[in-house]
Amino acid sequence: MRDDRDDRDEPDGSLSGIDLTAWQPPAPPPELAARVIARMREPAPAAAVEPQERRPRRWGWAAGATASVAIAAVVVVGRTWGLTHGPAPDADAHGELVSVRPQQLALGGSIADLDPGAELRWVLEGHRISVHQVRGTVRWTVADEDTLVIDTGGPAPTRTLEASGASLRVEVSMNLSDVRLVGLTTASAAAVALVTAVVYQGHVRATSGGQTVNVAPGATVKLVPQRPPQLPAEPVEPADQRPDRPPVAVGASPDELQQLRDRLQAADAELARLRAEVAARTAQGPGRPITIEPAALDAARVGGDRNIVPDDDTRRAIDRAGAGKIVGSFKLCIDTTGAIASVTMQTSTGFDAYDRKIERGMRSWTYRPFLVDGKPAPVCSEVSFVYMSDAAERRTSSRPPRPPPTASPPDCGTFNVEDAMAQAQNQYAAGFAKAALSLVMKALTCKQDVKMYRLAALYACAAHDAATARQVLGKVPVPLRAPILQRCQQEGIDLSSADVP
Amino acid sequence: MTAAAARTAEPLDELTLRRAQRGDEQAWRALIARFQHPVHALIWRLLAGRARHRVEDLVQESFVRVLRALPQFDPAGPATLSTWILTIATRLALNELRRPEASTLVAEPLAHERADHATERQRLATAIAACVAELPEPQRVVLVLREYHDLEYQEIASMLDVEIGTVKSRLARARTALRDGLRARIPDAVRGLGGPHAR
Numbered sequence: 001m002r003d004d005r006d007d008r009d010e011p012d013g014s015l016s017g018i019d020l021t022a023w024q025p026p027a028p029p030p031e032l033a034a035r036v037i038a039r040m041r042e043p044a045p046a047a048a049v050e051p052q053e054r055r056p057r058r059w060g061w062a063a064g065a066t067a068s069v070a071i072a073a074v075v076v077v078g079r080t081w082g083l084t085h086g087p088a089p090d091a092d093a094h095g096e097l098v099s100v101r102p103q104q105l106a107l108g109g110s111i112a113d114l115d116p117g118a119e120l121r122w123v124l125e126g127h128r129i130s131v132h133q134v135r136g137t138v139r140w141t142v143a144d145e146d147t148l149v150i151d152t153g154g155p156a157p158t159r160t161l162e163a164s165g166a167s168l169r170v171e172v173s174m175n176l177s178d179v180r181l182v183g184l185t186t187a188s189a190a191a192v193a194l195v196t197a198v199v200y201q202g203h204v205r206a207t208s209g210g211q212t213v214n215v216a217p218g219a220t221v222k223l224v225p226q227r228p229p230q231l232p233a234e235p236v237e238p239a240d241q242r243p244d245r246p247p248v249a250v251g252a253s254p255d256e257l258q259q260l261r262d263r264l265q266a267a268d269a270e271l272a273r274l275r276a277e278v279a280a281r282t283a284q285g286p287g288r289p290i291t292i293e294p295a296a297l298d299a300a301r302v303g304g305d306r307n308i309v310p311d312d313d314t315r316r317a318i319d320r321a322g323a324g325k326i327v328g329s330f331k332l333c334i335d336t337t338g339a340i341a342s343v344t345m346q347t348s349t350g351f352d353a354y355d356r357k358i359e360r361g362m363r364s365w366t367y368r369p370f371l372v373d374g375k376p377a378p379v380c381s382e383v384s385f386v387y388m389s390d391a392a393e394r395r396t397s398s399r400p401p402r403p404p405p406t407a408s409p410p411d412c413g414t415f416n417v418e419d420a421m422a423q424a425q426n427q428y429a430a431g432f433a434k435a436a437l438s439l440v441m442k443a444l445t446c447k448q449d450v451k452m453y454r455l456a457a458l459y460a461c462a463a464h465d466a467a468t469a470r471q472v473l474g475k476v477p478v479p480l481r482a483p484i485l486q487r488c489q490q491e492g493i494d495l496s497s498a499d500v501p
Numbered sequence: 502m503t504a505a506a507a508r509t510a511e512p513l514d515e516l517t518l519r520r521a522q523r524g525d526e527q528a529w530r531a532l533i534a535r536f537q538h539p540v541h542a543l544i545w546r547l548l549a550g551r552a553r554h555r556v557e558d559l560v561q562e563s564f565v566r567v568l569r570a571l572p573q574f575d576p577a578g579p580a581t582l583s584t585w586i587l588t589i590a591t592r593l594a595l596n597e598l599r600r601p602e603a604s605t606l607v608a609e610p611l612a613h614e615r616a617d618h619a620t621e622r623q624r625l626a627t628a629i630a631a632c633v634a635e636l637p638e639p640q641r642v643v644l645v646l647r648e649y650h651d652l653e654y655q656e657i658a659s660m661l662d663v664e665i666g667t668v669k670s671r672l673a674r675a676r677t678a679l680r681d682g683l684r685a686r687i688p689d690a691v692r693g694l695g696g697p698h699a700r
Contacts, residue, residue: 015676018683020648022622023629028541029557033533036564037526102600113600141554167554200561201554296514372516374531425581 035218039198042220096121099136107131109143135193137171142202152195152223159195159208159223166202170195195223289333289341289378295435297370297381300338302464304365310354310387317351318387326350328358329384336376338367346382358385412446421452424459433462441468450476454484461488461495470495513582522572532571533564536583539650540564540590546645547594549634559597563590580659587650588660591642598638624687632682640675643668 029035097105099114106112107122107129114120118136122129129148142148144165152159152172161170172193197206197215204215211228215221222230310318318326328349333341343362348355362383369376424439437459444452453475460469461484469488473481473495488495513535520528537560544559566589574585633641642661646652647668658665 015648015680018629018680019622019625020629022625023546023633024626025542025545028537028560032537032541032560032564033530036533036561036568037529039561039565040529040568104600139558167558200558290516292514292516296516299514371514371531374517374527374534 031218035200038218038220042196042198093125094121094123107148108146110146110148111141113139113141133170133172133195135172137169139169140167142166142168152193159206159225161195161197161204161206161223163202163204166204167200168202168204169198169200171197197221197223289380290372292370292379292381294381294383295438297332297334297367297379298434300334300367300370301434302338302366302368305361306365308358308361308385310351311357314351314353314357321350326354326387327384328355329382330358330362331380332362332365332383333378333380334367334370335378336369338369338376340365340367341378342380349385349387354387415442415446417443417447421455424455433459434465437463437465437468444472448475450480454480457484458487461491461493464491464493466493466495469493515576518576518582521568522574524572529568532567536567536586537564539583540586543587543590543645543650544594546633546649547591547642548597549630549641551597555597559590559593563593566593580656584652584656584660587646587652591646591660595638595642625683628683628686629679631686632679635682636675636678640671640678643671644675644679647672 096119097103097114098119099116101116103114104111105114105120108124108127110129112120112131115137118138119134120138121132121134123131127146129142129146131148131150133150133152140148140150140163142163142165147162147164148166150161150163150170152161161168172195197204198220199215199217201217203217204221206213206215206221206223206229208223209226209228213221213229213231215229215231219231224230309315326349327347328345329347331342331344331346333343335341340363343359345355345359349358370379371377372379420439420443424436424443437456440452440456440459444456453472456472457469457476460466460472473484476484485495513532517528517531521532540563541556541560544563545556548556548559563586567586570589574582576582580588633644636644639661643657646657646660647654652660654665654668657668661668
């Protein structure tokens, strides 16, 4: 996320006085996650990559004469289609189109977005749009008043998709291995296509194998020749409830059938093993704490004083002992409500009174529930305390997140300030403001500039550490404080100018 | 959800991220829940004036691509998870903006547009949306990423594969155009806006 603005570098064209936040989007659609995950269950057509220009689809046709026959036979009516080079935004009453690049076609009030290589034929009759999608992928947006009927061709019984007021993506492709299972000859198989439809919005009726199903938004349906519509997202029957029936493989050889049986058996065995493992884990009882990184736990802390210093008697005892630095570590566990479940000393500081004070102090800390996979979970982590014995002002620091500059300073000869600042930025962007602040404060012991102080103030406010925010904001020139003060107010921290040095 | 609110929302902890990278469906849901608002807001604003269903299509597509590419995401890399996800969404939105626009597409009513109870804030929202929709795509993208998602210049430059100077100049032109457009549409609401001054 962005750092504080350096006004001297800010581009011209201020929008001061305009409340841009007035323009707010609606909420994301419900069940977004379910729809995304449903699409993730589809077989990916290609390796996942970051968005780029669309790559032309390469057809997975087998090489050689078979492919030639298949390609020719896809042209059902026996004509060779020429490639069109321009979009036809307003379609005629009937027509045909093969797209060489992404194209959009308006059919009545509905829209077809064609991927390169998609092929369509259509007939418009009032609000009824009859389409033969020969091949390729098309994203359909069907107006409320239109009825789109997509016929994917092939032998009877026909396979169709019917939609009205819907948004869906239809992919028509050929899969030769399925052709073998279907048991057709190569020539006639070439006229058969496999159809996959993903419904984004509205309802779609899918007909295949003489059966019709309604496909809800977020669902995917496959239309395979001579079979009912297949919905891959449907739950799998438990193995012990699934009737013992042979795999459907019309035209498959006995060896292939046995291979399918073997694979099913192995899958059933694996499923049973996984179920047993889940059951065993569940039997151990809920709430087994998970050990997490200290920075992660500290990010969930919402209250309590981290700086637990020894009392005066203990300090004198530390000085008399000549201990330059003392360290203690404690294991802290919180439950699913964020309440402290336990504080257990792992390494004593060497001073009983200080150990007890640390433990009391930690038990006063408050946390919000820590979420794992979106659910509150009991977690544990280790918290270390380092106290530097010195007559000057020193405070005990806890790791993480942020030792003050006078406590356990880094070796500036080897400490990489830029790297620490970059890490701090990453931590802040990921939501770990306390960890970010800790890194910046450590960096400030080696290098100081206005930008670092501004970032420290920003992170301190995000971490709800008003004391540190005041301290570092005092290092920021007054003309540059306003944006920080405003940001801190957004975080619920009011730093009046009187409080800041 | 504002950018500030999104930042203070529950962060995606490292454990959940690792699980999501391994294909854990619950972790996927957590990731989507965490980032659906900023992704949806980004695409919705970038596609200002386009049909709403395209926004929802692209939001879905964004997350599908995120989840498929997630195993290769390096948490210690140059981009944060948030920036990485927004980069994917931005590029998808840009691809959409560059597609030929069908004449039959009609702009959806804006979220706050209610003629019968138009408040000042709603008028401002409508005006901002209209002005942003009129911006050339390069300016629109930079403006939305900077003003609504608080991204740094370097992040925007990396996302769009341009120089930082280019980001700043586009932002300046976008702000000027937005300010002038708002002044023309709702002069009373932006009265007092003089020339550019430090924010």
